[in-house]
Amino acid sequence: MHTTQTMPLITNQDIRFSVAPMMDWTDRHCRYFHRLLSRRARLYTEMLTTGAVIHGDRARLMAFDPFEQPVAMQLGGAEPAALAKSAVIVEKFGYAEVNLNVGCPSDRVQNGAFGACLMREPALVGDCVKAMKDAVAIPVTVKCRIGVDDQEEHALFALAEACVESGADALFVHARKAWLKGLSPKENRDVPPLDYPLVHRLKHALPDVPIAINGGLTRMAEMQEQLQFVDGVMIGRAAYHDPTLLLEVDPCLFGEPAPAADLFEAVDAFLPYVERQLASGERLAAITRHLLGLFAGMPGARSFRRRLALEAVKPGAGIETLLEAVDEVRAARTRFAGAANLEGAEPAETA
Numbered sequence: 001m002h003t004t005q006t007m008p009l010i011t012n013q014d015i016r017f018s019v020a021p022m023m024d025w026t027d028r029h030c031r032y033f034h035r036l037l038s039r040r041a042r043l044y045t046e047m048l049t050t051g052a053v054i055h056g057d058r059a060r061l062m063a064f065d066p067f068e069q070p071v072a073m074q075l076g077g078a079e080p081a082a083l084a085k086s087a088v089i090v091e092k093f094g095y096a097e098v099n100l101n102v103g104c105p106s107d108r109v110q111n112g113a114f115g116a117c118l119m120r121e122p123a124l125v126g127d128c129v130k131a132m133k134d135a136v137a138i139p140v141t142v143k144c145r146i147g148v149d150d151q152e153e154h155a156l157f158a159l160a161e162a163c164v165e166s167g168a169d170a171l172f173v174h175a176r177k178a179w180l181k182g183l184s185p186k187e188n189r190d191v192p193p194l195d196y197p198l199v200h201r202l203k204h205a206l207p208d209v210p211i212a213i214n215g216g217l218t219r220m221a222e223m224q225e226q227l228q229f230v231d232g233v234m235i236g237r238a239a240y241h242d243p244t245l246l247l248e249v250d251p252c253l254f255g256e257p258a259p260a261a262d263l264f265e266a267v268d269a270f271l272p273y274v275e276r277q278l279a280s281g282e283r284l285a286a287i288t289r290h291l292l293g294l295f296a297g298m299p300g301a302r303s304f305r306r307r308l309a310l311e312a313v314k315p316g317a318g319i320e321t322l323l324e325a326v327d328e329v330r331a332a333r334t335r336f337a338g339a340a341n342l343e344g345a346e347p348a349e350t351a
């Protein structure tokens with residue numbers, strides 16, 4: 001297999017660590033908070049269809065804060081012309097990269113004949129990538145599965161080859177198949193077995209192409225192990241549910257200090273952004289919903305979550321609601337430390 005790339009727009013360092021695109025989760029508020037935990041993580045938007053980019057309310061759907069950079073927008077679509085047009089809009093908005101979704105298995109997406117079902121159409125995916133490459137100067141990348149349904153190993157290689165020959169700048173491979181009939185999208189993220197060695201073989205076959213692996217990685221040690229075989233790790237659910245993981249990224253994967261000493265410091269650094277968003281009419285809950293799992297496992301986590309869940313949704317809820325919720329954790333931590341001094345360690349709240 002050969003590549004037509006000469007000057008890569010994306011280096012292996014650029015994709016060494018990324019937070020996966022997640023619908024309803026990795027919106028701009030979530031990404032801003034993640035950026036406070038890692039300067040080096042590459043961040044991905046939720047998937048946006050070409051229809052939404054071309055005809056939708058772009059200011060609402062695509063606006064982001066420059067602080068989030070580097071941030072990539074993921075597109076859903078299967079028509080080269082529409083993808084090219086959308087990619088131009090993505091570039092004009094200032095995104096660092098445009099990524100094509102070849103992995104989403106939902107029915108809605110299948111009806112539109114894009115997402116994971118494109119694993120069966122490498123030539124079309126190649127045409128899509130080429131159309132986008134011809135239209136923009138930012139990197140064009142693809143996120144795919146290892147296959148769908150009963151496809152064999154060569155399906156991934158055919159897809160990857162089509163992408164690379166059309167100029168794709170990097171590939172992100174979710175290391176499990178999508179089973180298009182009978183599984184919900186959620187089940188399709190857990191049930192089909194992971195096959196990391198297949199992605200390692202792909203990297204071996206395409207040594208010059210930046211390739212990141214995705215799926216099921218939750219701990220830093222696992223990520224470091226994967227980086228012996230591929231150029232990058234892309235983390236989805238674990239990064240969302242356990243953002244402390246992101247505090248480890250810069251020190252452990254880039255040899256640089258983390259931007260915040262701990263979650264408390266990160267939340268403090270988040271406050272001016274939250275205030276700006278509230279002032280511009282955003283609801284507190286739209287922002288704090290991404291923080292609900294923040295202190296999981298620490299004393300006071302349950303009170304933090306409960307207070308945010310009950311109070312932040314109230315009309316007019318302001319920054320003090322977030323501050324009071326954090327104070328619950330601080331107070332519980334002090335109580336816990338006091339009790340531990342008196343009686344020895346006691347178990348943290350875990351629910």
Ligand SMILES: Cc1cc2nc3c(=O)[nH]c(=O)nc-3n(C[C@H](O)[C@H](O)[C@H](O)COP(=O)(O)O)c2cc1C
Nearest residue numbers: 020021022023046047101174215216217235236237
């Ligand atoms: C709530 C949710 C929404 C998702 N939305 C997208 C999406 O819009 N585009 C996409 O390519 N993958 C999407 N995914 C899949 C993730 O990007 C990722 O491939 C998958 O969760 C496996 O990685 P993980 O085990 O690290 O979570 C989504 C996953 C979740 C949990």
